[in-house]
Amino acid sequence: MDLSIPARFQIDSVLDLIGVQVLIPNDERAGLPEDVDLIAESPFEDNPALMQDYLPTLVDRTTTIQDVIISGRVNVNLAPRAVLLGVPGLGRQTVDRILASRGRGVDENSPSYRHATWLLTDDILDTAQMKELSPYVTGGGDVFRAQVVGFHGGSGLSARAEVVIDATVSPPRQIYWKDVSLLGRGFSLDILGAEL
Secondary structure: OOOOOOOOOOOOHHHHHHHOOOEEEOOOOHHOOOOOOOEEEEOOOOOHHHHHHHHHHHHHHHHOOOOOOOOOOOOOOOOOOHHHOOOOOOOOOHHHHHHHHHOOOOOOOOOHHOOOOOHHOOOOOHHHOOOOOOHEEEOOOOOOEEEEEEOOOOOOOEEEEEEEEOOOOOOOOEEEEEEEEEEOOOOHHHHOOOOO
């Protein structure tokens, strides 16, 4: 096989490697009769049950995109219904299935749910649908929203702010801050870890 010859087909997505065959033309080194070509099956079968084992690692370790930061994707683990309905290719029934799966406790830190491809391994989408959806969705991100509460347990005084941190740059930067102290502490002292 001569790897210096350019490929005839472009791989646009890691998902293009799933369930495909590759025709390897015979040459003298193959040891096959001259009229026999070799057909190699992809080791990545198009079977959601098997994908649960290999797909998280495949997506973690490979890419077809050279960009370090990919912006503008919707996190399917966190997006509300209205946002999911705005994603091209996601209809109401599919959004309902995503929300139902999330309701069963999707763990964003689990290798299986770290990428949006859990929609494929959980059999919500087929491979072709996932390929179409991939440019619009993700399973994580580097922008974080938090509420920060400062309080004095004895006096009841507190300050509360909502912040958004962008970790796509180094060092991370605050891109939003809003004082929401007028809304009260918002959390019980037990949740805040106050010792009474």
